[in-house]
Amino acid sequence: MIKSIPLDKTNYLPDASIASGKKQNTTTSQITSLSNESKQNTDITIMTSEGDKVTLSSSMEASYSGYENISRSKAEFSKFQSQNLSFSKSLAISVEGNLSEDELKDIQTAVKTIGKAFEDFLSGDVDKATDRVLKIGEMDSISSLEATLEQTIEQNFMSQTTTETNEVLSPLEPMENINKLTDDMANIAKDAGIKKADTLKKSLNDLFGDFLKNFMEKKDESKIQTTNIVQQNLMEKIDKIFGENETSVA
Numbered sequence: 689m690i691k692s693i694p695l696d697k698t699n700y701l702p703d704a705s706i707a708s709g710k711k712q713n714t715t716t717s718q719i720t721s722l723s724n725e726s727k728q729n730t731d732i733t734i735m736t737s738e739g740d741k742v743t744l745s746s747s748m749e750a751s752y753s754g755y756e757n758i759s760r761s762k763a764e765f766s767k768f769q770s771q772n773l774s775f776s777k778s779l780a781i782s783v784e785g786n787l788s789e790d791e792l793k794d795i796q797t798a799v800k801t802i803g804k805a806f807e808d809f810l811s812g813d814v815d816k817a818t819d820r821v822l823k824i825g826e827m828d829s830i831s832s833l834e835a836t837l838e839q840t841i842e843q844n845f846m847s848q849t850t851t852e853t854n855e856v857l858s859p860l861e862p863m864e865n866i867n868k869l870t871d872d873m874a875n876i877a878k879d880a881g882i883k884k885a886d887t888l889k890k891s892l893n894d895l896f897g898d899f900l901k902n903f904m905e906k907k908d909e910s911k912i913q914t915t916n917i918v919q920q921n922l923m924e925k926i927d928k929i930f931g932e933n934e935t936s937v938a
Contacts, residue, residue, distance in 0.1 A: 714853045715761040723753045723844045728837075732802060734795055735832040740785030742795055748777045794827040806837045866918055874925040885930035889923060 732744045750773075757768045787795070801820050808817035824833055877888055896919040903911040 713761055713763070714851060715759060716849065716851050717757065717759045719846075719848045719850075720756045721754065721844075721846045723751070723842075725749075725751045725842045726839070727841075728839045730802075730806075730838075731836040732799065733834040734798060734830060736785070736787070736791045736795075737829050737831045738785070738788070738791065740783065740787055740791060742784075742787070743780075743782045744799060745780045746778065748775075750775045788829070791829045794829045798824045798827065798830060798833060802835050802837075809837075810839065866914070866921055870918060870922040870925055873922055874929055877926060878929050885926055889926060892922065892926075893919070 726749070728748045730744070730746045734742045734744075736742075752774075753772045755768075755770045757766075759766045801824055805817040805820040808814075808820065824830065896915060899915045900912060903915060
């Protein structure tokens with residue numbers, strides 16, 4: 689008695705994960721950004737003992753920004769960096785009256801002293817900054833001095849890590865799985881004791897035709913391609929099996 693071949697569609701529907709050779713690929717991305725902005729404004733008004741007025745205004749701005757993106761996966765590593773640095777400085781001086789050499793010399797000394805006092809203040813040495821400013825009052829040619837010093841610093845730091853897992857196609861595994869699948873199907877046909885290849889091939893082509901119709905309706909190009917490969921591979925093996933049987937009978 690000839691055994692029947694179970695051509696159940698459920699049993700032989702190519703599994704998506706096997707037929708398309710899907711593997712999980714995990715990509716980790718780390719994004720780091722840093723920005724630093726510093727502004728310094730100085731306004732100084734000096735009155736001399738002779739009634740002359742000197743006004744100095746200066747400003748300075750500096751900014752830095754940096755960005756880094758590192759992406760890692762099993763197959764790839766990429767790194768992108770960018771940096772930007774900008775700097776600007778301005779100075780304005782106005783004089784009302786005629787300055788003598790002594791007044792000009794004392795004004796230059798006063799401005800330098802204020803600058804050093806500001807540096808002392810920023811470093812936390814308030815007493816030293818105060819002593820420097822008091823020394824300006826000892827200059828005979830300067831009757832009054834007003835100074836406004838401002839500094840602002842803004843810093844921002846951001847670090848973000850994201851992990852993304854995708855299914856990717858493997859270039860080697862699909863064909864190995866297809867070969868195993870078609871080997872199993874061909875062996876079932878061989879053990880069933882069927883003598884005519886045409887009858888078997890017609891039943892199988894009808895089966896694969898149903899698969900293809902279903903996949904075409906869903907526009908699943910991956911499964912359409914896989915089904916065609918499985919069908920062709922299986923037909924070649926059936927032809928080989930029945931060719932060997934005919935040879936052995938002869």
